[in-house]
Amino acid sequence: MQIKLAEALVQCLEKEKVEVVFGYPGGAILPVYDALYNSTKVRHILVRHEQGAAHAADGYARVTGKTGVCMATSGPGATNLLTGIANAYMDSIPMVIFTGQVPTIQIGTDAFQEVDITGITMPVTKHNYLVKDPRKLPEIVHNAFHIASTGRPGPVLIDLPRDIVSQTIQFTDSGPMPLRGYRPTYRGHSFKIQEVAKMIKSSKRPVIYAGGGVLSSGAQDELLELAELISAPVTNTFMGLSGFPGEHPLFLGMLGLHGTRYANLAVTECDLLIALGARFDDRVTMKLKEFAPKASVVHIDIDPAEIGKLVNTHVPLVGDVKTVLKALLPLLEKEDRTPWLHRIHEIKEEHPLTYRRNGTLKPQFIIEQICRLTGGEAIVVTDVGQHQMWVAQFYKFHRPGMLVSSGGLGCMGFGLPAAIGAKTGRPERPTILVTGDGSFQMTMQELGTMMEQGLDIKIVILNNQALGMVRQLQQFYCEGRYMATNFQFHPDFCQLAKAYGIPAYSWNREEDVLQALPQVLATRGPAIMNCIIPVEENVTPMVMSGKGIHEAIEC
Amino acid sequence: MRHTLAVLVENNPGVLARVAGLFSRRGFNIESLTVGRTESHDVSRMTIVVDGDDQLIEQVSKQLHKLIDVIKVRDITAEEHVDRDLVMVKVNADPNQRVEIMNMAEVFRARVVDLAGKTITFECTGNEGKITAFEESLRPYGIRELVRTGKVAMLRGSRLPGAGGSWSAE
Structure with a gap:
């Protein structure tokens, strides 16, 4: 069948069961948009800035487990996607990105809206393609989806020169071609698995350190079974949150820079650290030499390059977390470890995660109320900063994959577009965006997208009228010289909401939240809740730079 | 290392x-x-x-x-492997020095690839050590230009790098 390549592309998307594409049109990508016009299966969601398209595809992927798809034109369209691509790369999110490109004959001539996007994205994609041979496009698309979603997931970009996608080809869908340089290992080495079982049996004080890999492999049930079977407390990395039930007695909460004191102390005292799909990030380990100093390390990860990258590993085990745990569990026996669990209980009692209530509206209180009212079951999307850490500390997740947040890149502005993507992917789930006044102002233009799509997203702005996290750093590292962190102008978010036709509320007392929040959350449709919180409120505990995690301070 | x-x-x-x-x-x-x-x-x-x-x-x-x-x-x-590096080097050579330089180059089995009024250009292949030694022995005459390819290497015997190995694709 002779068809235009752009139409062949849309057919490939349909074959990959792509339901939604987040994008923004432009000149170079025009033929693709023209082909999308006729698709009944692929829905296009128009954002207000390309960065929003990438974050929305990311949020969509996180809550559905499917590969997120976004699209933009050449030049500025492509570069505006970049932050979102880097974000997906850092957090290992499956995504396929299509960018328009100038016609092949103009490539390299500094043509209008030309940018070398495959060159620019090389460090932040798992792989990328510049399509030069139209006949190869179907194969490239299938391979891109395969690469993005298997092994350690990540973004794959396909750059589409305008003349190529305008050509007519004899379309035969070959399906994916084997990739001889890409064969991710899913099954762990059986000898190594036995070794892990032995180490677990001989350990007296094990701690499970579970990261985002647990969620991306869907291993939450196996993790729970493991923890209960061997009586090992579980700490989550930020990316791992929601992979273990937040109220479980074996749960230690998040570890690291703003982790709970007891998670950090448990890791410091443990004799066996079982790392599952986690990468010993610097915000987790802080001073590397003092991280888990008494522990033997078992590291299970699908990415061989993560093993031994930062810490010496006693048992390296390359494989998919779920597959490996399934093989490991039958080799283990029930253990009680009463003295160790007693010790864990003791440090939890000694150093509880708490905050001081003093009559002002505390952000932690707001998160607790949201958690109570949603039963820990909502999709919680955050931006980046203090509010993000308060969510990590005080929202007790009950369902896996319900936290949507920018971990590795720490990308302010992620929140609203990611919430749009998440709500699009899981419309039946209540979706709450917790953001700050700084982050929200980075991408609040996407309110237009939210309203256009009729999305029921509840937006909670923890408004301290400052860039709180950086301000906190300045308090501790710059002797309180608050350079460029206190906003001198504060927009009226309720008026902004009005411009978009969104109901809005402004609260500055605990009573306001107690009275109004249940009603607002129970009402269908979007809402903006502007919560004025004290600027002095810090995220605590905190590990100072250069210190070990056992040396956290309350602040 | x-x-x-x-x-x-x-x-x-x-x-x-x-x-x-x-x-x-x-x-x-x-x-x-x-x-x-x-x-x-x-x-x-x-x-x-x-x-x-x-x-x-x-x-x-x-x-x-x-x-x-x-x-x-x-x-x-x-x-066990063999490795080779190739160098081309243009060295100062007045007509009265030519024989001396060429005799010296012979020791390294270098070949003359170009000859001009005041310079000779050699090519020489070998392992890195030999190439470095060749370079050093020409240095006193004044090296005008030098280019090395960098090492290429291959396993000895019938083994192939595609088979087995410490960090193969598995």
Whole structure:
């Protein structure tokens, strides 16, 4: 069948069961948009800035487990996607990105809206393609989806020169071609698995350190079974949150820079650290030499390059977390470890995660109320900063994959577009965006997208009228010289909401939240809740730079 | 310690940029890198010499493996292999010095590839040590221009880098 390549592309998307594409049109990508016009299966969601398209595809992927798809034109369209691509790369999110490109004959001539996007994205994609041979496009698309979603997931970009996608080809869908340089290992080495079982049996004080890999492999049930079977407390990395039930007695909460004191102390005292799909990030380990100093390390990860990258590993085990745990569990026996669990209980009692209530509206209180009212079951999307850490500390997740947040890149502005993507992917789930006044102002233009799509997203702005996290750093590292962190102008978010036709509320007392929040959350449709919180409120505990995690301070 | 990596890659546009970019952004130092065709038209082979301890080399190999276009990586340093470097060197040579220089070059089995009024250009192949020695022996005459290809290497016997090896694709 002779068809235009752009139409062949849309057919490939349909074959990959792509339901939604987040994008923004432009000149170079025009033929693709023209082909999308006729698709009944692929829905296009128009954002207000390309960065929003990438974050929305990311949020969509996180809550559905499917590969997120976004699209933009050449030049500025492509570069505006970049932050979102880097974000997906850092957090290992499956995504396929299509960018328009100038016609092949103009490539390299500094043509209008030309940018070398495959060159620019090389460090932040798992792989990328510049399509030069139209006949190869179907194969490239299938391979891109395969690469993005298997092994350690990540973004794959396909750059589409305008003349190529305008050509007519004899379309035969070959399906994916084997990739001889890409064969991710899913099954762990059986000898190594036995070794892990032995180490677990001989350990007296094990701690499970579970990261985002647990969620991306869907291993939450196996993790729970493991923890209960061997009586090992579980700490989550930020990316791992929601992979273990937040109220479980074996749960230690998040570890690291703003982790709970007891998670950090448990890791410091443990004799066996079982790392599952986690990468010993610097915000987790802080001073590397003092991280888990008494522990033997078992590291299970699908990415061989993560093993031994930062810490010496006693048992390296390359494989998919779920597959490996399934093989490991039958080799283990029930253990009680009463003295160790007693010790864990003791440090939890000694150093509880708490905050001081003093009559002002505390952000932690707001998160607790949201958690109570949603039963820990909502999709919680955050931006980046203090509010993000308060969510990590005080929202007790009950369902896996319900936290949507920018971990590795720490990308302010992620929140609203990611919430749009998440709500699009899981419309039946209540979706709450917790953001700050700084982050929200980075991408609040996407309110237009939210309203256009009729999305029921509840937006909670923890408004301290400052860039709180950086301000906190300045308090501790710059002797309180608050350079460029206190906003001198504060927009009226309720008026902004009005411009978009969104109901809005402004609260500055605990009573306001107690009275109004249940009603607002129970009402269908979007809402903006502007919560004025004290600027002095810090995220605590905190590990100072250069210190070990056992040396956290309350602040 | 210096390690020699034999790397088989897809003969795709941009593969050199992917490999070079990986080294620079992860802070690995390349001592030399050569790339060229192989017996199959769709596979290129790189010989990369990297300086570092075992842990660094392991990380380099694993990161290389993550590139989709990289088919095989094998550290052949500790294995029996032959390696060759090629140098072309243009050296000052007054007509009355020519014989002396050419006799000296003969010791290294270097060949004259060009002769001009005041210079001779040699080519010489061999392992790195020999090439360096050749370079040093010409230095007193005044080297005008010198270019080395960097090391290429191959396992001895009938073994292939694609089979087995410490960091193969599995």
